Each structure stands twice: as C-alpha cells, then as structure tokens.
Amino acid sequence: MNQANAIDAFAALAQSTRLDAFRLLVRVGPEGLPALEISRQLGTKPSTLSGHLSILKRAGLLKATRHQREIHYAANLVSVNALVQFMIADCCNGQIENCSEIVAMLRSSEKA
Template identity: 45%
Template sequence: MESQDTIAVLAALAQPTRLETFRLLVRHEPQGLPAGELARLIDVPQNTMSAHLATLSRAGLIEGERHSRSIIYRAQLDTLRDMVLFLLKDCCGGNAELCAPLIAELTPCCAPQPTGTA
C-alpha cells in the first residue's frame, strides 16, 4: 500500500458513522450485511448510509455485491491488513521486541479458535 492509499483509507474511517459501519461489517464477516440493515443498526437514514458506503467503497474498505434486490456489503480485510502493515512496516526501527506488545494485542482477536474434541 502506498502513502496516498493509506491516507484515503484513514480519511474514510475518520468519521464516526463510517468507522462504526466498517467495524460492524468486520464483525459480520464473512456473510456481510445488506445496506438497509446497516442503516437500521446504526440508526441513520438510508440515503445517508448510501453516501457513507460510497466513501468506504472508494477507499477500498468495503465491497457491495448485488443479491436480488439487495446489496450485501462486506469488509475488505485485505485493505485493512495492507494499511496496518504499511503503518507498521518500519515498526520500532527493526527492534522486534519493541513491537511484540502490539503484535500480542492483535493476536487474540485474529487467532483461530480451537475446536472441541469429543
């Protein structure tokens, strides 16, 4: 990811409704949510939600897919990953031990959950 792309992503997220929308879509991966449901859950008018979804889409943070009469939106986790990696690329001047606490904080949310054995 380049600097300009990172700026576009951060700018798209620098608004409360768009940030909340993106976080909601991340929580609903991989199935996504229809635009109307997003508007209802966040309690904004549908035309306002459409404008926010367009901004997030232009930044590459979400993608919509038409299903019959609805558009299902999904978070583009690759874009999120690329942005975080860009921001951390030169983390701590190459001193991995300084970045260890940050990596440890990220790991629990993203680690595969063990499956129970019978």
C-alpha cells in the first residue's frame, strides 16, 4: 500500500456510518452481508447506506458481489492487512521490542 491509497482509505473511514459499516463487515469476516442486512443492523436507510458502501468500495476497503438481485459486501481483508502494515512499517524505528503489544496482537490474529 502506498501513501495515496492509505489516505483514501482513512478518508473513507472518517465518517461514522461508514466506519460502523466497515467494522460490522470486518466482524462478520470474509462471507460478508447483503446490503439490506447491513442497513438493518446499522439502522440506516438503504438509499443512504448505498452511497457510503460505494465510498468504502472505491477506497478498496470493501468487495462487492451481486447475488441475483442483491449486492453482497465484504471487507477486503487483504487491503485491511496492507493498511495496518503500512501504518506500522516504521514502528519504533526498527526497535521491535518497543512494539511488542502490536506484534503480539497481530500474531494472535494470525492464529485465529
């Protein structure tokens, strides 16, 4: 991930409905949810949510697939991992012992 992509991702997340939708889809995992279910769980109008999901998709944070008449959204976990790696790439100027909590968290999520 480069800086421009990271800025786009953070800009997309800098709104509460989009952040809520993204966090919901990260919790759900790779299987994702239909747009109407996302709307129901967040208590958001489908027409309003559609624009938010499009912004997240353009930023590369979501993937969308059509299943008959509905669109199914899932977090783009490859992109999420790239964003996290971008953020911690220079963590503690290479002194990994200072980043032990971050490293432990990432290792535990790899095992899950």
